[in-house]
Amino acid sequence: MSQTVDLSLATRASDPDAVPGLIKDINNLHSSLKEGDEETRHKLAIKARSLLQSLLTPREQMLQHTWADPGLDAAIITGVDVGLWKLMVKNGVDTPQKVEDLAKSVGMDPVLLGRLLRHVCAMGHLEEVAQDEYKLTNFAKSLSLDVIGDGYVALLGGIGRSPIEFFKFLRETKWQNPIDAAHTAMHASYNTDLPNCFEYLRSIGMGPQTNHHMGGYRQGRLPWMHPTVYPVEKTLFADADTSPDATLVVDVAGGLGHDINEFKKYYPNHPGKLILQDLPVVIADVKGLDTSIQLMPHDFLAEQPIKGARAYFMHSILHDWPDDVCIKILSRLADAMKPGYSKLLIFECVIPRTGAYWEATAGDILMMTQLSALERTEDHWRQLIEGSGLKLKITKFWSSGQSDIENLIECELA
Numbered sequence: 130m131s132q133t134v135d136l137s138l139a140t141r142a143s144d145p146d147a148v149p150g151l152i153k154d155i156n157n158l159h160s161s162l163k164e165g166d167e168e169t170r171h172k173l174a175i176k177a178r179s180l181l182q183s184l185l186t187p188r189e190q191m192l193q194h195t196w197a198d199p200g201l202d203a204a205i206i207t208g209v210d211v212g213l214w215k216l217m218v219k220n221g222v223d224t225p226q227k228v229e230d231l232a233k234s235v236g237m238d239p240v241l242l243g244r245l246l247r248h249v250c251a252m253g254h255l256e257e258v259a260q261d262e263y264k265l266t267n268f269a270k271s272l273s274l275d276v277i278g279d280g281y282v283a284l285l286g287g288i289g290r291s292p293i294e295f296f297k298f299l300r301e302t303k304w305q306n307p308i309d310a311a312h313t314a315m316h317a318s319y320n321t322d323l324p325n326c327f328e329y330l331r332s333i334g335m336g337p338q339t340n341h342h343m344g345g346y347r348q349g350r351l352p353w354m355h356p357t358v359y360p361v362e363k364t365l366f367a368d369a370d371t372s373p374d375a376t377l378v379v380d381v382a383g384g385l386g387h388d389i390n391e392f393k394k395y396y397p398n399h400p401g402k403l404i405l406q407d408l409p410v411v412i413a414d415v416k417g418l419d420t421s422i423q424l425m426p427h428d429f430l431a432e433q434p435i436k437g438a439r440a441y442f443m444h445s446i447l448h449d450w451p452d453d454v455c456i457k458i459l460s461r462l463a464d465a466m467k468p469g470y471s472k473l474l475i476f477e478c479v480i481p482r483t484g485a486y487w488e489a490t491a492g493d494i495l496m497m498t499q500l501s502a503l504e505r506t507e508d509h510w511r512q513l514i515e516g517s518g519l520k521l522k523i524t525k526f527w528s529s530g531q532s533d534i535e536n537l538i539e540c541e542l543a
């Protein structure tokens with residue numbers, strides 16, 4: 130017999146029976162939480178989210194998703210765009226600030242700004258001091274940082290329509306798993322023929338904001354060269370060629386060079402050369418790196434010019450592409466690798482078979498809706514790297530242990 134739900138379900142707390150157990154779990158986790166224990170903090174945050182969801186009614190959750198969150202995004206993006214968050218921080222991180230004064234400084238109608246900030250406050254991201262007067266929370270302070278604030282501008286202001294209108298794209302493509310990099314929901318939503326969302330964002334003047342977001346989402350994650358993730362001295366330095374021309378690491382499509390610069394800071398006395406590669410337009414924007422790092426414009430679909438490096442490293446690259454493009458990228462690298470010496474190091478999400486973490490599943494949907502790409506499971510990585518005729522083998526998945534968001538997938542020539 131087919132079932133239905135009664136409308137009254139929408140206005141009752143979603144799971145009141147779960148509340149006592151969740152409060153107990155939260156207390157237990159909180160009592161064992163120590164400074165820097167990210168694993169426990171993650172678990173606690175997930176329990177706290179479950180508690181909130183148990184208490185909210187389905188109607189309230191629907192309003193949060195469809196009214197409150199988009200409204201908050203509208204206020205945050207506008208604030209970044211007019212320099213509001215930077216101004217508020219400049220005025221004083223703990224200083225009460227009046228809407229009227231702020232509106233004058235950023236050239237906004239005070240009525241408009243008052244309405245936006247009232248919602249930001251109602252959502253818990255500003256502290257109300259008096260009517261139309263607020264203090265910054267830590268979250269609101271962080272919006273003044275380009276690596277935090279610019280993500281809202283690029284991902285929501287620039288290409289935010291793609292996930293919202295994904296269902297229309299799926300109607301057109303008859304609900305098939307998207308695997309065509311040249312025909313994505315982003316192409317359909319923005320009616321563009323540009324090759325991908327990176328090019329599209331650049332074309333609308335949001336290249337710098339996109340690069341800042343790349344630097345932002347990685348914050349707080351352990352870098353690949355951290356000794357608890359990958360024992361670089363043992364795996365790369367031992368037996369490395371120490372001649373002046375030898376290359377230690379090529380960071381392929383390394384963006385503005387966050388990873389390679391961090392490597393230099395961790396291991397200032399490394400053997401060999403460090404090379405940063407990316408498209409010419411990105412390399413032209415690189416600044417502030419250690420001067421010993423060589424900058425090299427390079428398209429990863431073309432022949433790899435650096436042969437026989439100790440390691441070819443890629444971070445958050447293959448998740449941008451469906452398998453057919455990944456195979457082309459990987460084959461260029463395999464062709465350049467020296468048997469028995471070169472390693473291919475892929476720093477990416479490895480989604481477990483069950484119990485996937487929300488950052489990984491969110492990344493997967495982001496890749497799917499913007500790029501027809503994906504975050505991969507261990508099985509999928511094995512099939513891509515070892516089952517595509519690439520002459521590569523995976524030697525080990527090195528886990529960062531941080532809710533398994535990113536692993537270093539170490540490969541060699543088979």
Ligand SMILES: C[S@@+](CC[C@H](N)C(=O)[O-])C[C@H]1O[C@@H](n2cnc3c(N)ncnc32)[C@H](O)[C@@H]1O
Pocket residue numbers: 327343344381382383384385387406407408411427428429430443444445446449
């Ligand atoms: C998601 S970002 C990752 C950047 C960097 N590895 C990081 O983790 O911050 C993807 C990078 O791929 C670069 N890219 C895209 N297409 C490329 C191509 N054909 N050749 C080389 N780099 C490319 C982009 O410019 C961008 O810097």
